[in-house]
Amino acid sequence: MHKRLAAAAALLRDAQAVACLTGAGVSAESGVATFRDAATGLWSKFDPQQLASQAGFAADPGLVWRWYMDRLQKISSVQPNPGHIALAKLAARFAQFDLITQNIDDLHERGGSPTVYHLHGSITRYRCNRCAAPYTLQPQDITAQTPPVCPRCRGPIRPDIVWFGEMLPHHEMEEAWRAARECEMMLVVGTSGIVYPAAQLPQLALQHGATIIEINPDPTPLTPIAGVALQAPSGEALPALLELLDAG
Ligand code: OAD
Numbered sequence: 001m002h003k004r005l006a007a008a009a010a011l012l013r014d015a016q017a018v019a020c021l022t023g024a025g026v027s028a029e030s031g032v033a034t035f036r037d038a039a040t041g042l043w044s045k046f047d048p049q050q051l052a053s054q055a056g057f058a059a060d061p062g063l064v065w066r067w068y069m070d071r072l073q074k075i076s077s078v079q080p081n082p083g084h085i086a087l088a089k090l091a092a093r094f095a096q097f098d099l100i101t102q103n104i105d106d107l108h109e110r111g112g113s114p115t116v117y118h119l120h121g122s123i124t125r126y127r128c129n130r131c132a133a134p135y136t137l138q139p140q141d142i143t144a145q146t147p148p149v150c151p152r153c154r155g156p157i158r159p160d161i162v163w164f165g166e167m168l169p170h171h172e173m174e175e176a177w178r179a180a181r182e183c184e185m186m187l188v189v190g191t192s193g194i195v196y197p198a199a200q201l202p203q204l205a206l207q208h209g210a211t212i213i214e215i216n217p218d219p220t221p222l223t224p225i226a227g228v229a230l231q232a233p234s235g236e237a238l239p240a241l242l243e244l245l246d247a248g
Contacts, residue, residue: 019183025190029235084111086238098179130155193222
């Protein structure tokens with residue numbers, strides 16, 4: 001492991017432009033469940049079609065609302081872990097550092113990362129499902145049994161999260177694809193690498209000459225394209241990487 005960490009640090013030491021793609025694994029050590037873990041993953045316990053699709057929302061808006069309010073409360077009650085904090089510190093070392101996440105939590109921001117591209121939206125933002133007007137969550141909404149209604153058009157309010165079958169947000173996509181083309185190194189942290197189009201980013205970076213450093217305790221479909229694969233939890237590997245870089 002130390003050899004691989006040293007190899008990753010050596011690659012990063014001279015880089016100017018670095019990008020980082022994170023997934024649910026980076027928040028696992030904070031206590032946020034991932035999606036595809038066989039025992040604890042959200043999609044092993046809940047039906048994504050019911051909870052993360054337009055059809056599911058239309059069928060039972062209350063169920064969907066209560067599930068996201070439950071997740072919001074859970075996420076609000078946990079703290080960024082050493083992996084989030086190390087990423088924020090790493091960013092400061094490079095002329096360009098683009099942080100792209102598939103996560104809907106705000107743990108990167110709370111860990112100190114100034115700019116985060118949320119490819120799958122954010123559980124801290126809300127909007128009308130009909131007219132798309134932004135909505136500010138009220139304290140009583142958190143325990144409501146059904147979604148609040150839009151003050152403009154009376155449509156149901158939803159979290160600003162990308163559901164299955166929906167488009168990714170335009171600005172975040174543009175920035176993420178730009179970052180993948182421009183970076184010399186891409187860190188791929190805590191993602192199973194099977195959800196597209198996000199999983200395209202490491203491939204695109206590779207095509208444009210970048211080296212991929214993967215951090216994940218388990219192998220993924222992206223492991224074969226990684227120049228260095230650190231098979232460790234990100235809450236350990238990222239601080240260790242930072243320490244090596246700091247040591248010069
Ligand atoms: P997954 O649940 O598919 O994958 C989580 C990955 O994190 C796995 O590869 C684990 O091995 C790894 N992992 C677990 N613990 C870790 C740790 N401590 N450190 C580092 N890695 C660890 O989650 P994502 O790849 O993020 O989409 O899933 C992608 C998308 O699928 C999500 O954004 C979500 C979901 O459907 C939407 O909600 C739109």
